[in-house]
Amino acid sequence: xxxxxxxxxxxxxxxxxxxxxxxxxxxxxxxxxxxxxxxxxxxxxxxxxxxxxxxxxxxxxxxxxxxxxxxxxxxxxxxxxxxxxxxxxxxxxxxxxxxxxxxxxxxxxxxxxx
Amino acid sequence: xxxxxxxxxxxxxxxxxxxxxxxxxxxxxxxxxxxxxxxxxxxxxxxxxxxxxxxxxxxxxxxxxxxxxxxxxxxxxxxxxxxxxxxxxxxxxxxxxxxxxxxxxxxxxxxxx
Numbered sequence: 001x002x003x004x005x006x007x008x009x010x011x012x013x014x015x016x017x018x019x020x021x022x023x024x025x026x027x028x029x030x031x032x033x034x035x036x037x038x039x040x041x042x043x044x045x046x047x048x049x050x051x052x053x054x055x056x057x058x059x060x061x062x063x064x065x066x067x068x069x070x071x072x073x074x075x076x077x078x079x080x081x082x083x084x085x086x087x088x089x090x091x092x093x094x095x096x097x098x099x100x101x102x103x104x105x106x107x108x109x110x111x112x113x114x
Numbered sequence: 115x116x117x118x119x120x121x122x123x124x125x126x127x128x129x130x131x132x133x134x135x136x137x138x139x140x141x142x143x144x145x146x147x148x149x150x151x152x153x154x155x156x157x158x159x160x161x162x163x164x165x166x167x168x169x170x171x172x173x174x175x176x177x178x179x180x181x182x183x184x185x186x187x188x189x190x191x192x193x194x195x196x197x198x199x200x201x202x203x204x205x206x207x208x209x210x211x212x213x214x215x216x217x218x219x220x221x222x223x224x225x226x227x
Contacts, residue, residue, distance in 0.1 A: 031213065031214075033214055033215070041219075041220075042204060042217045042218065042219045042220045043158075043204070043215075043217045044217075045214050045215070045216070048214055092157070092158070094215065096213050103148065103160070103163075103208070103215060104160075105150075105157055105158040106157070107157040108157050108158075
């Protein structure tokens, strides 16, 4: 399965600022997914990123708040914009290798907004 | 739309005892099912997955899961729990556009010495 390098692993940010999270995959993948895990909660899908097209956002998530880039088949970024303490969560990227066979997760970015 | 329910939020078992974590899914076609484990402060680790074939799936760390279509279930089992198994366990289903994973709410496992 694919190996994902996600960074930063953690950050503490001031409210009103933005943070960009990067995910680098060691092989070309079609779909990349971004999840949020709020404290003590399960994972919720933010958006699906397909190379060469706009990301598809889930209900409750908007592009202005969580812009995503997918410039090629091995890389994606998620930006958390205009942060508030409610954005404090773990953000994870995931890839779909060959169909559902290659679900792999990055190690996550633990974000604290103060 | 797909969904996953893990009825047990917390489970406590004694070390050496057997374990079963419940997972029920809703999906209109044949599901792809997964169990992940997340230790405190750690990322997600895949325990096992089911796509097709034998309904009893063996995974890592001595875990197994059984797919029961008639009950829409994919319960995770382990015959003898170790203290290091204490963690959060997530069941997930794949399907739909883009094969995104939908996660259940998770079950926190605590192991008594």
